[in-house]
Amino acid sequence: MSALPAALPVASRPGFFRRRQRSYRLLTLPALLVVAAVIVFPWLFTMYMSAFDWKIGSVAHFVGLGNYTGLVTNQRFLEAIAHTFYFTALAVVFPLLLGTLAALIFHRNFRGRGVLRAIFTMPMMATPVAVALVWTMMFHPQQGVLNYLLSLVGLPPSLWVYSPTLVIPSLVLVEIWHWTPLVMLIVLGGLAALPTEPYESARLDGATEWQLFRHITLPLIAPFIVVAAVIRTIDAVKAFDTIYVISQGGPGTASETINLYLYLQAFAFYNVGNASAVVVVFFGIILALALLLLHVRQRTKWAA
């Protein structure tokens, strides 16, 4: 998908920068070496290790695809995949809706907009572990402030992350709080680039605000929303810090996502071979999701 746009501009500037290609390549060499050492090598090593039954400190046995076939029937791993998809679906949809709404609000001119936008984007940059600790205290069923807030509006107290059925929605709440600002910023970028002419002529034709939004704004910002969806999906599938700090995958294994299962296999049981197989499958899932969304993006581009 990249070959075409990449080739065009060079061709339109016959050979000027291309003649010096070797020098430009040289500039990228140090970074490529670093990437090879800390990114590509780990990938290859992971694939290699995934073919062994290997615990750290013991001798590795070659098992071929044994680790993978083991995963297919591994109930706990399959449940982790289900938890991951559940978590991801919620942690993508809600920030997208709220973030788009927030972007529409912040796109308007009002007093104090700069300061309020700065405040609104604070969660996005805050250290996840620090934030997760505070949410852990807020979720506390007895002394937590959230149950107090529920009681103020007449709702019964909740068990939050201590309930097997509520733990994932509760964790998603943290995720929404944390990452809605990023969606807002991306969509806001789209809104800032909107042309004014279609609005003027539509207004002259007597279109309502909702019609303007539905038929002009939404199609034009759709590509930005899809970009936000791609980024959000990648981040949500990979979510680790908040889940690990707040629930450790519990109660039981109720909130154990692939990433948490992976962590336990690798660094609690030192089951490196099995964990490596999990990594390969996990990466395959992320790649598939990203490609799917990029495909959607391509289509929205044509539509727009």
Added chain:
Amino acid sequence: MASVASASSTTALSPRRRTTGRTRARRWLRRVGFGFAVAVIVSPAILVFLWMLSLSLKNEIDNLAYPPVFIPAPPTLANYTQVFAENAMGRYFLNSVIVSGCATLLALAVGVPAGYGIARLQAARTLILILIARMTPALSFLIPLFTVFQFLGLNNTLTALVITHLVITVPIVVYVMAGYFETLPRELEEAALIDGGSVWTTFRYVALPLARPGIVVGTILAFIFSWNNFVFGAVLAGRATRTLPAAVYNVLTFEQLAWGPLAAAAIIVTLPVLLLTVFIQKEIVVGLTAGGVKA
């Protein structure tokens, strides 16, 4: 019709014509509704931070009181002094500064020239490699690196942490810089090359000085993401080499369950990052949206 007129007047630039009492009332209502929407959407962000601050400034009795005590009366700094007195907080803070600082500087050294090369080569495929690197879960880098560091005897050292944090910082810097260099006009560089300058001197004396805003954004983003990283420190660091987030989780939660000191520690971890963002608000927005649109 009336609704269209009032709707456009809230968004239009200068509705300076005379209005009747009814449209004025309607407009006032709209403003109140809009203000309410702003409040609803902004308040969760600020309230969590205020609650964090409140917890850190109260004694343990007030922190565990029900209904909760919201305003610390009187506020106490005891939690902060306790965190510093009972833990090597200064040491952990320094570890974080060293690890994130070194990883960011190294990333700049290799990433800025690389971003320039990629931008001028129009090598979009290289960026896809970097995007894939961003997609890969951090834990999957950790398992092989952990094994190798074990073999080299580097586990529990700051060196191992700096190397691992390059996984975070290098892709961000390359990504931001490639995007930034692409926005720079090429005419100056072309002139320099025609005048017999080499690619290196053109980069060094023409493109690099122009790229300062991009470098600032790349530096700050790389530093923040590295600073916020938890899992590398949690797995690779020893007792003395923990970074702040790992230390706050490992040391504080297991050795003392009190809420006040925990909240104080959480603030110490996240405050530097929040200050950085407040000072460069606009640039962060530009940097992140630029990266997002290109992704």
